[in-house]
Amino acid sequence: DTGVSQNPRHKITKRGQNVTFRCDPISEHNRLYxxxxxxxxxxxxxxxxxxxxxxxxxxLLSDRFSAERPKGSFSTLxxxxxxxxxxxxxxxxxxxxxxxxxxxxxxxxxTVV
Amino acid sequence: xxxxxxxxxxxxxxxxxxxxxxxxxxSSSTYLYWYKQEPGAGLQLLTYIFSNMxxxxxxxxxxxxxxxxxxxxxxxxxxxxxxxxxYFCAAKGSSNTGKLIFGQGTTLQVKP
Numbered sequence: 001d002t003g004v005s006q007n008p009r010h011k012i013t014k015r016g017q018n019v020t021f022r023c024d025p026i027s028e029h030n031r032l033y034x035x036x037x038x039x040x041x042x043x044x045x046x047x048x049x050x051x052x053x054x055x056x057x058x059x060l061l062s063d064r065f066s067a068e069r070p071k072g073s074f075s076t077l078x079x080x081x082x083x084x085x086x087x088x089x090x091x092x093x094x095x096x097x098x099x100x101x102x103x104x105x106x107x108x109x110x111t112v113v
Numbered sequence: 114x115x116x117x118x119x120x121x122x123x124x125x126x127x128x129x130x131x132x133x134x135x136x137x138x139x140s141s142s143t144y145l146y147w148y149k150q151e152p153g154a155g156l157q158l159l160t161y162i163f164s165n166m167x168x169x170x171x172x173x174x175x176x177x178x179x180x181x182x183x184x185x186x187x188x189x190x191x192x193x194x195x196x197x198x199x200y201f202c203a204a205k206g207s208s209n210t211g212k213l214i215f216g217q218g219t220t221l222q223v224k225p
Contacts, residue, residue, distance in 0.1 A: 033211055041218075042201050042215030043156070058212075091156070
Protein backbone atom coordinates (compact mmCIF):
# COMPACT_ATOMS: atom_id res chain seq x y z
CA ASP A 1 0.00 0.00 0.00
CA THR A 2 1.77 3.12 -1.24
CA GLY A 3 -0.96 5.57 -0.26
CA VAL A 4 -2.67 8.04 -2.57
CA SER A 5 -0.36 9.24 -5.31
CA GLN A 6 -0.80 12.50 -7.21
CA ASN A 7 1.09 13.74 -10.24
CA PRO A 8 2.57 16.13 -10.96
CA ARG A 9 3.49 17.65 -7.59
CA HIS A 10 3.78 21.11 -9.08
CA LYS A 11 2.47 22.64 -12.29
CA ILE A 12 3.07 26.16 -13.59
CA THR A 13 0.98 27.13 -16.58
CA LYS A 14 0.11 30.22 -18.54
CA ARG A 15 -3.37 31.63 -18.33
CA GLY A 16 -5.60 30.11 -20.98
CA GLN A 17 -3.76 26.78 -21.17
CA ASN A 18 -5.33 23.44 -20.30
CA VAL A 19 -3.90 21.28 -17.51
CA THR A 20 -4.56 17.72 -16.38
CA PHE A 21 -3.75 16.15 -13.03
CA ARG A 22 -3.72 12.48 -12.15
CA CYS A 23 -4.62 10.69 -8.95
CA ASP A 24 -3.91 7.04 -8.14
CA PRO A 25 -5.92 6.00 -5.08
CA ILE A 26 -5.16 3.19 -2.66
CA SER A 27 -5.81 0.12 -4.79
CA GLU A 28 -8.67 -1.41 -2.82
CA HIS A 29 -10.47 1.91 -2.29
CA ASN A 30 -13.60 2.27 -4.40
CA ARG A 31 -14.30 5.92 -3.57
CA LEU A 32 -12.25 8.84 -4.86
CA TYR A 33 -12.57 12.54 -4.07
CA UNK A 34 -11.14 15.77 -5.43
CA UNK A 35 -10.70 18.85 -3.26
CA UNK A 36 -9.18 22.28 -3.83
CA UNK A 37 -7.26 24.18 -1.16
CA UNK A 38 -6.23 27.82 -1.42
CA UNK A 39 -3.72 29.48 0.87
CA UNK A 40 -4.96 29.88 4.42
CA UNK A 41 -8.16 27.96 3.80
CA UNK A 42 -9.42 24.47 4.42
CA UNK A 43 -9.97 22.10 1.50
CA UNK A 44 -13.16 22.61 -0.53
CA UNK A 45 -14.99 19.65 -2.04
CA UNK A 46 -15.06 19.45 -5.83
CA UNK A 47 -16.34 16.01 -6.79
CA UNK A 48 -16.62 12.37 -5.74
CA UNK A 49 -16.61 9.01 -7.53
CA UNK A 50 -17.78 5.62 -6.42
CA UNK A 51 -16.03 3.20 -8.75
CA UNK A 52 -16.35 4.84 -12.18
CA UNK A 53 -19.57 6.73 -11.42
CA UNK A 54 -19.33 10.43 -10.59
CA UNK A 55 -21.91 10.76 -7.81
CA UNK A 56 -21.51 14.34 -6.60
CA UNK A 57 -20.25 17.59 -8.08
CA UNK A 58 -19.79 20.89 -6.27
CA UNK A 59 -21.00 24.21 -7.64
CA LEU A 60 -17.28 25.09 -7.58
CA LEU A 61 -16.76 22.67 -10.47
CA SER A 62 -17.44 25.07 -13.33
CA ASP A 63 -17.81 24.05 -16.97
CA ARG A 64 -14.05 24.44 -17.36
CA PHE A 65 -13.43 21.59 -14.93
CA SER A 66 -13.95 17.94 -15.75
CA ALA A 67 -13.05 14.83 -13.81
CA GLU A 68 -13.04 11.23 -14.94
CA ARG A 69 -12.39 7.85 -13.45
CA PRO A 70 -12.77 5.63 -16.50
CA LYS A 71 -12.03 2.20 -15.06
CA GLY A 72 -12.77 2.87 -11.44
CA SER A 73 -9.08 3.06 -10.59
CA PHE A 74 -7.05 6.24 -11.28
CA SER A 75 -8.74 9.58 -11.89
CA THR A 76 -7.90 12.68 -13.87
CA LEU A 77 -8.94 16.27 -13.25
CA UNK A 78 -8.73 18.60 -16.24
CA UNK A 79 -8.99 22.37 -16.13
CA UNK A 80 -9.55 24.08 -19.48
CA UNK A 81 -8.65 27.71 -20.23
CA UNK A 82 -7.00 28.19 -16.86
CA UNK A 83 -7.47 31.45 -14.98
CA UNK A 84 -5.34 32.99 -12.23
CA UNK A 85 -8.09 32.18 -9.75
CA UNK A 86 -7.51 28.48 -10.43
CA UNK A 87 -4.13 28.70 -8.66
CA UNK A 88 -4.45 26.36 -5.68
CA UNK A 89 -3.47 22.99 -4.28
CA UNK A 90 -5.59 20.21 -5.77
CA UNK A 91 -5.97 17.32 -3.36
CA UNK A 92 -7.18 13.82 -4.09
CA UNK A 93 -8.45 11.43 -1.43
CA UNK A 94 -9.75 7.88 -1.43
CA UNK A 95 -11.75 5.70 0.90
CA UNK A 96 -13.35 2.29 1.09
CA UNK A 97 -17.11 2.14 1.25
CA UNK A 98 -18.10 1.19 4.75
CA UNK A 99 -14.97 2.60 6.32
CA UNK A 100 -14.93 6.17 7.41
CA UNK A 101 -11.40 7.39 7.05
CA UNK A 102 -10.42 9.40 3.96
CA UNK A 103 -6.76 9.12 2.94
CA UNK A 104 -5.38 12.18 1.19
CA UNK A 105 -2.53 12.46 -1.28
CA UNK A 106 0.17 15.15 -1.11
CA UNK A 107 -1.59 17.25 -3.72
CA UNK A 108 -0.75 19.00 -6.98
CA UNK A 109 0.10 22.67 -6.61
CA UNK A 110 -1.10 24.66 -9.64
CA THR A 111 0.22 28.13 -10.35
CA VAL A 112 -1.37 30.06 -13.23
CA VAL A 113 0.76 32.97 -14.45
CA UNK B 114 -25.69 26.39 4.63
CA UNK B 115 -23.11 23.98 5.95
CA UNK B 116 -20.24 25.62 7.76
CA UNK B 117 -17.38 24.60 10.05
CA UNK B 118 -15.49 27.19 12.09
CA UNK B 119 -12.26 27.04 14.04
CA UNK B 120 -10.08 29.53 15.85
CA UNK B 121 -7.07 30.36 13.69
CA UNK B 122 -4.11 30.12 16.05
CA UNK B 123 -3.02 28.42 19.26
CA UNK B 124 0.36 28.66 20.98
CA UNK B 125 1.42 26.31 23.80
CA UNK B 126 4.62 25.29 25.56
CA UNK B 127 6.11 21.87 25.01
CA UNK B 128 4.72 19.40 27.53
CA UNK B 129 1.45 21.30 28.02
CA UNK B 130 -1.93 20.12 26.75
CA UNK B 131 -3.40 21.72 23.63
CA UNK B 132 -7.13 22.08 23.05
CA UNK B 133 -8.35 22.95 19.57
CA UNK B 134 -12.02 23.81 19.20
CA UNK B 135 -14.44 23.57 16.30
CA UNK B 136 -18.12 24.34 15.74
CA UNK B 137 -20.30 23.09 12.89
CA UNK B 138 -23.76 23.97 11.69
CA UNK B 139 -25.13 20.80 10.06
CA SER B 140 -26.99 18.91 12.75
CA SER B 141 -27.25 15.87 10.44
CA SER B 142 -23.45 15.46 10.39
CA THR B 143 -22.73 11.77 10.84
CA TYR B 144 -18.97 11.75 11.32
CA LEU B 145 -16.54 14.43 12.48
CA TYR B 146 -12.86 14.33 11.68
CA TRP B 147 -9.56 15.84 12.74
CA TYR B 148 -6.80 16.12 10.16
CA LYS B 149 -3.22 17.41 10.53
CA GLN B 150 -1.36 19.23 7.75
CA GLU B 151 2.35 19.97 7.84
CA PRO B 152 3.90 22.54 5.46
CA GLY B 153 3.79 21.43 1.84
CA ALA B 154 2.12 18.14 2.68
CA GLY B 155 -1.30 16.59 2.29
CA LEU B 156 -3.71 15.95 5.12
CA GLN B 157 -3.09 13.21 7.64
CA LEU B 158 -6.13 11.69 9.30
CA LEU B 159 -5.68 11.84 13.09
CA THR B 160 -9.01 10.54 14.33
CA TYR B 161 -12.74 10.66 13.75
CA ILE B 162 -15.84 10.30 15.89
CA PHE B 163 -19.33 9.08 15.09
CA SER B 164 -22.10 11.51 15.96
CA ASN B 165 -23.68 9.20 18.55
CA MET B 166 -20.48 9.19 20.63
CA UNK B 167 -19.43 11.94 23.00
CA UNK B 168 -15.80 11.02 23.54
CA UNK B 169 -13.03 9.10 21.84
CA UNK B 170 -9.49 8.61 23.11
CA UNK B 171 -6.52 7.47 21.06
CA UNK B 172 -3.15 7.62 22.82
CA UNK B 173 -2.38 11.34 23.35
CA UNK B 174 -5.50 12.46 21.49
CA UNK B 175 -8.93 12.97 23.08
CA UNK B 176 -11.93 14.06 21.03
CA UNK B 177 -14.98 15.49 22.77
CA UNK B 178 -18.28 15.98 20.94
CA UNK B 179 -21.18 18.05 22.24
CA UNK B 180 -23.85 17.30 19.68
CA UNK B 181 -26.41 19.63 21.27
CA UNK B 182 -24.06 22.61 20.89
CA UNK B 183 -22.49 21.25 17.67
CA UNK B 184 -19.06 21.65 19.26
CA UNK B 185 -16.05 19.41 18.73
CA UNK B 186 -12.68 19.62 20.44
CA UNK B 187 -9.33 17.90 20.06
CA UNK B 188 -7.08 17.67 23.09
CA UNK B 189 -3.43 16.76 22.58
CA UNK B 190 -1.74 15.68 25.80
CA UNK B 191 1.99 16.33 26.40
CA UNK B 192 2.29 18.45 23.26
CA UNK B 193 5.60 18.08 21.43
CA UNK B 194 7.36 20.36 18.92
CA UNK B 195 6.55 17.76 16.26
CA UNK B 196 2.86 18.51 16.83
CA UNK B 197 3.33 21.98 15.32
CA UNK B 198 1.10 22.00 12.24
CA UNK B 199 -2.31 23.13 10.98
CA TYR B 200 -5.23 21.13 12.37
CA PHE B 201 -8.46 20.87 10.40
CA CYS B 202 -11.85 19.90 11.68
CA ALA B 203 -14.23 18.39 9.09
CA ALA B 204 -17.84 17.28 9.15
CA LYS B 205 -19.53 14.69 6.96
CA GLY B 206 -23.22 15.08 6.25
CA SER B 207 -25.63 12.24 5.61
CA SER B 208 -24.35 8.79 4.77
CA ASN B 209 -25.22 9.38 1.10
CA THR B 210 -22.75 12.18 0.64
CA GLY B 211 -19.04 11.88 0.05
CA LYS B 212 -18.46 15.49 0.91
CA LEU B 213 -16.47 16.62 3.94
CA ILE B 214 -16.87 20.26 5.00
CA PHE B 215 -13.60 21.58 6.40
CA GLY B 216 -12.91 24.45 8.75
CA GLN B 217 -10.22 27.04 7.99
CA GLY B 218 -7.69 25.25 10.14
CA THR B 219 -6.02 26.06 13.46
CA THR B 220 -2.28 26.69 13.40
CA LEU B 221 -0.72 25.09 16.47
CA GLN B 222 2.63 26.55 17.51
CA VAL B 223 4.56 24.58 20.14
CA LYS B 224 7.31 26.51 21.90
CA PRO B 225 10.23 24.59 23.40
